[in-house]
Amino acid sequence: AQKITQTQPGMFVQEKEAVTLDCTYDTSDPSYGLFWYKQPSSGEMIFLIYQGSYDQQNATEGRYSLNFQKARKSANLVISASQLGDSAMYFCAMRGDDKIIFGKGTRLHILP
Amino acid sequence: DVKVTQSSRYLVKRTGEKVFLECVQDMDHENMFWYRQDPGLGLRLIYFSYDVKMKEKGDIPEGYSVSREKKERFSLILESASTNQTSMYLCASLPARPQPQHFGDGTRLSIL
Numbered sequence: 289a290q291k292i293t294q295t296q297p298g299m300f301v302q303e304k305e306a307v308t309l310d311c312t313y314d315t316s317d318p319s320y321g322l323f324w325y326k327q328p329s330s331g332e333m334i335f336l337i338y339q340g341s342y343d344q345q346n347a348t349e350g351r352y353s354l355n356f357q358k359a360r361k362s363a364n365l366v367i368s369a370s371q372l373g374d375s376a377m378y379f380c381a382m383r384g385d386d387k388i389i390f391g392k393g394t395r396l397h398i399l400p
Numbered sequence: 401d402v403k404v405t406q407s408s409r410y411l412v413k414r415t416g417e418k419v420f421l422e423c424v425q426d427m428d429h430e431n432m433f434w435y436r437q438d439p440g441l442g443l444r445l446i447y448f449s450y451d452v453k454m455k456e457k458g459d460i461p462e463g464y465s466v467s468r469e470k471k472e473r474f475s476l477i478l479e480s481a482s483t484n485q486t487s488m489y490l491c492a493s494l495p496a497r498p499q500p501q502h503f504g505d506g507t508r509l510s511i512l
Contacts, residue, residue, distance in 0.1 A: 321500070323500040323501075325503075331409075331506040333492075335500050335503075391442065392440070
């Protein structure tokens with residue numbers, strides 16, 4: 289069965305520091321995709337970054353990077369130089385065979 | 401840019417009412433989804449549709465039905481609203497692999 293685990297329900301980080309949000313997954317599907325979404329208090333889900341299971345390099349999008357360790361089945365999101373506007377809920381998700389599952393999310397608080 | 405539009409950001413209805421939540425996407429995606437999101441429970445899949453007039457139950461379909469008469473529109477119906485259906489409802493569409501889901505802005509539904 290497929291599973292996504294986000295072990296950190298909440299995190300507090302000082303502004304301008306880097307932050308790593310943990311995500312581990314479990315699947316027997318050889319081909320899958322991993323995503324991160326940001327959900328601010330206004331409620332919309334914002335797609336941040338994508339990593340395919342066969343991608344050789346870790347995905348990067350601006351200040352976001354995905355630390356993909358396939359053998360460990362982890363796909364941690366790294367946010368460099370955090371900003372106050374990064375305070376939000378973050379969800380890790382996995383897609384395999386047209387089924388999408390989500391982790392329970394990590395609430396990130398950026399402190400001034 | 402893909403756009404997924406939900407008809408209302410906020411909605412208040414009374415117990416026993418029939419409630420319609422509408423979702424429209426403009427990118428000709430085959431797959432569309434309805435989730436509800438509650439604190440501590442993450443995103444839970446209610447129903448999804450992989451083609452016009454086709455639907456599949458998700459994890460929590462009880463008390464809900466859906467309609468997909470046109471490819472771009474996926475409606476969620478609460479047949480007889482109850483207070484435990486007060487929640488945030490998110491619609492998403494899914495293109496061909498390996499792209500992520502695209503979400504609407506969400507509807508905060510309160511059942512009084």
